[in-house]
Amino acid sequence: MEHLAPLDNLVAALSRLPGIGRRTAERMAMALVQDDKGLMRILANVLLEADDGIVSCERCGSITLSGVNPCELCLRPRRDAHILCVVESPADIMKIEESGGFQGRYHALMGRLSPMHGTGAADLRVDKLLERITSEGIEEVVIALGADVESDATASYLREVLATRSVKVSRIGFGLPTGSAIEYSDASTLARAIQGRQEMS
Amino acid sequence: MEHLAPLDNLVAALSRLPGIGRRTAERMAMALVQDDKGLMRILANVLLEADDGIVSCERCGSITLSGVNPCELCLRPRRDAHILCVVESPADIMKIEESGGFQGRYHALMGRLSPMHGTGAADLRVDKLLERITSEGIEEVVIALGADVESDATASYLREVLATRSVKVSRIGFGLPTGSAIEYSDASTLARAIQGRQEMS
Structure with missing residues (x-):
């Protein structure tokens, strides 16, 4: 045995x-x-x-049934077709959809820049992103990547690549997660939270 | 999606x-x-x-390759064929084998008495155990069940069933696990450890 x-x-x-x-x-x-x-x-x-x-959605890179390509989110007419949320993976799209906080379209890079893991710009779906910005008349790109060094590098790279295009580029906010206390937050989170402070109306 | x-x-x-x-x-x-x-x-x-x-070994109930039945442990000649270790499942046999603490044969009951889960004596491989005790000339049965209520009930039941047979019946020891301290042990473990004290030679 x-x-x-x-x-x-x-x-x-x-x-x-x-x-x-x-x-x-x-x-x-x-x-x-x-x-x-x-x-x-x-x-x-x-x-x-x-x-x-x-299978992978040929447009956004998310997952979809093999007979439904582009995927249902790419085709749904009631979503804002001019704002594109750039994420790392299909799993991230699911998380953001669950949050209900975004009503535009998605674009999954299928990774992030990582010299350590041998992932370069050519391995990400950036060409497809640029193509979509033109063909779909995208007006704003929201970069929804994580709060780590590789995500920061990827976001910087995208900002640079998109600088020549007439699109607004934003990145999701960083700071204290809901329910957390100042007392138990780490220094880096606090520093980013202070840096990302928003004027109260 | x-x-x-x-x-x-x-x-x-x-x-x-x-x-x-x-x-x-x-x-x-x-x-x-x-x-x-x-x-x-x-x-x-x-x-x-x-x-x-x-597949399941037709003799001990452990797992074996479909072409090797009875399993290799049942057939290995260098093991003591007159002492049988009764366990709940094949996984337990693997754990005991890893410990290197037992050199006899095994018998898996494939469960333990549990009125809560509807497991009665007829669901366990007890008939097969009795049959083996006779046909294999077993002299000692070591009950290697856990330290919980259902295992206790199963052990008591087996002791009763085996009382009419001329076999020695023992149960593995209970007490402090290796590396643990009195200070951090729970009351029940300590009580069983004291009850199971062994004379020092």
Whole structure:
């Protein structure tokens, strides 16, 4: 029993999931193997189904059903078609949609500049962004990237690239997250919050 | 994009894994969908491979390759064939094997008595245990179940069932885990540790 190859392969594949360490993968694999309700085959089938049925939207880069391309968000007429929110990934689009805070269209870069991980400007969907700005008559680009060094570099790069275009470029605000206290905030968050202060009306 | 059926199905299946909540399942599903190294198909394939290639050992109940039944541990000649370690599941066998603390054979009950979950004596592999005790000439049964109420009930039940057989029945020790201090131990662990004290030679 010590080393069953199919079990080892399962553990190895599960370990590649984000946030899943070796021990967790082993526990998950054993649970799957011991499950008597067919979970192993169910999971295999939904994976194959998702692999076949979900594709990237050729326009915004988000995920969509293989028969719906451009995706539903790109086509929905009641959204503001002249404001584009630039994000790193489809997951970010889902988060922003959940927040209900944005009503325009999206554009996923599929990454951010990262010399460490070998991701350069050519690996991002920047050409497609420039093409869309022209063809869709975009008036404002909202950069919705994170608050880390690589996101900062990517935002700076985009601002530079977009400087020659007649579009307004903004970046989402940084500061205290909702519910947090000054007392427990870190120095960097506070510094950015003060820098990003807004006049009260 | 909001609700892609294949994505929802994937999240639902992943949520059924132990210790995976809805949010984690969503994060895993998005990572799979966004992965560009074919992880989704790889994972589906290893699951199908494991589902086909791994079966229950007809003798001890552990997991084994479909062509190796009884399993390798049941057949290995250099193990003590007259002492049987009774556990709840194949995962427990793996843990005990890793510990290197046991050299006999195993028997997995595939559960423990749990009126709450509708698991009665008939659902456990007790008949098979009795049959093995006779056919394999077992002299000692070591009950390696956990330190909770259901395990206690299962152990008591087994002791009762085995009382008519001429086998020695023991249960693994309870007490302080290695590395722990009295100061940080809970009352129940300490009580069991004191109750299970061993004479020093």
